Amino acid sequence: MVSRSALVVSKFDLRHLKLGMIHLPVEIWRYILLYAIDAPKILHIDPxxxxxxxxxxxxxxxxxTRNxxxxxxxxxxxxxxxHSHRYIRISDFFHHMVPAASLPNATRIRIDECYCSKCSPFTSDxxxxxxxxxxxxxxxxTLTGPIPWRVRIIDVEKHGYLDILALEPSRISNLRALLYWRGGNLPDIIFSASPPLSILRMRESDxxxxxxxxxxxxxxxxIFGIQRTNLGVVHFPSLxxxxxxxxxxxRTHRNRVEQVLEWLQVYGRRLETFYWIDHVSEITDSEVDKVWSLCPQLQRIHLPLKATWPPPPSAHTLQQLRVYLFERLLSDEDYxxxxxxxxxxxxxxxxxxxxHHLPQIAASGVGRIEIMTLVWHKWFDNTNAHIFCFWTQAKSYAIEVVDVSGMTFEQALVAYLEECKRRSVCKRV
Structure with a gap:
């Protein structure tokens, strides 16, 4: 798939652009430029x-493209x-790549874990x-004072830095998505600042x-790290x-299926997406059938590893199935x-x-499968027979297979070849 920025630049060849021939109001040109430099998958909030x-x-x-x-x-x-520094990694400050003044204008801030010699926890203070x-x-x-910062998305990969950022409520007053990937629990200051969040990734202990x-x-x-805590301890009215x-x-705590089904009795009716990630719990076909009945509006689903595929009702709205990519341990009795x-x-x-359930999935009307953790371009040079066997089989049933970014194999291949071409041109320049 050709990106929007590449499309705009290809239409307006920068070497031959004659501005005098294109008469548009300044406001329209600004919209065009913002469209050209947009990066929706990074800068837009995906629910x-x-x-x-x-x-x-x-x-x-x-x-x-912007440059x-x-x-x-x-x-x-x-x-x-x-519109520079719309996306910032905190390691960029350690590497002296971005100025401190760019922080208030960033749309997305990533509290990243860098493992270079300067940042690695093994070699640095x-x-x-x-x-x-x-x-x-x-x-x-100091530059902005009480003026709210623009940041709308924060990714957290390590502990301690979110506390610094959230110390003044004005810095996170526009925060809509807080994605806590790794580290400890959410800092207490987040709860006292109470930003207007619509998307939250967090530990169960919070x-x-x-x-x-x-x-x-x-x-x-x-929510990740779920064990046996009651999921219903807090009510989310808009999920x-x-x-x-x-x-x-x-192994004594493996079956937590009933707890999840009880939670779905409260929230399932309005869910459009339900990803149930569980590698160890046993789940029966009748329990999967309960998921279908409790979640009649589902468009996307991910079922536990040990689930099979009892088909959803014919009137179901399911469009996409997300699946695991895993290494089968032939000696493990669970598999x-x-x-x-x-x-x-x-x-x-x-x-x-x-x-081995593709015929049943196709018969259920599911037209799209997303493989969790798959990034197409990272598999082009690796041993990947299992991926392409699955892709070939899915195509025979008219099922589209996409990676975590939503790209099909064909779209990823075009993007990969375009990037290879760009790099070869850069080397010659």
Whole structure:
């Protein structure tokens, strides 16, 4: 799929653009430029839980477009200059790549875990790095004062830095999506600042504290590390998209299915997305049937690893199935005995969930399967027979297979070849 930025640049060849021949109001040109440099997958809020950190490539592609367009004329340069650093990683401050003054204007901030020699927790002083970031935040806050910062999305990969950022409520007063990927629990300061969140990814252990927040606007909830705590301890009146990630626990605590089904009795009727991530619990066909009946509006679903595929009712609205990509442990009694691949008659060690249920899935009207953790371009140079066997079989049933970014194999291949071409041109210049 050709990106919007590439499309705009290809239509307006920067080497031959004659501005005198194109008479449009300034406001229209600004809309065109903003469209050209947009990176929706990075800078827009997606209500669907992803389960994986973002791929940054689309943003850097949009930045190359922005820099190219700045060279067209001085007015474009002035306008586009104010849209720099829309996406910031805190490691960029440690590497002296972005100024502190860029923080208040960033749309998305990633509290990332960098493993270079300067940032690695094994070779650097974490207190010194936190102090550097704190000084950057203070410097930026001195410039803006009480004026709200623009940040709408924050990704958290390590503990301690969100506290610094959220110390002043004005810095997170526009925050809509807080995605806590790794680290400890949410800092207490988040609950006292109470930003207007609509999307939240968090640990199960933070559930009880959620009562301190305004929950009326939270439409997407992504909870991980779930063990046996009562999911109903907090009420979310506007939930539409949910991901429940059950933790790996001892075998005596494996079956938590009933708890989830009870929770669905409260929230299931209005859910459009329900991702149920569970590698160890047993789930019967009748329990999957309960999911269909409790969630009549579902468009996207992810079922536990040990589920089979009892079809949903004929009137169901299901459009997309998300599946695991996992390594089958042939010695593990929990996994069913391996069956040869229908496409190549070879027993793959790596397996795509529901590989042997594609006829039933197609008969259910599901036209799209997303493979969790799959990024197409990362598989082009690797051993990937199991992926392409699954893709071939799915195509034979008219089922589209996409990766975590929503790209089909064909779209990813075109993007991959375009990037290879761009890099070869850059090397020659």
């Amino acid at each position: 669907i839980p992803k389960g994986n950190l973002i791929e940054e490539a689309p943003y850097w592609a949009s930045e190359r 190219a367009l700045r060279r067209v004329c001085s007015s474009w340069n002035r306008f586009l200059a104010i 974490r207190f010194e790095l936190a102090s550097i970031f704190e000084n950057c935040v203070k410097s930026a806050h 559930l009880a504290k959620m009562k301190q927040l305004d929950l009326s606007k939270i439409s997407t909830l992504d 539409t998209h949910v991901s429940l990630d059950m933790s790996y626990v001892s 069913r005995s391996p069956a040869p691949c229908p496409a190549c008659n070879y027993t793959h060690v790596d397996v795509v969930q529901f590989s």
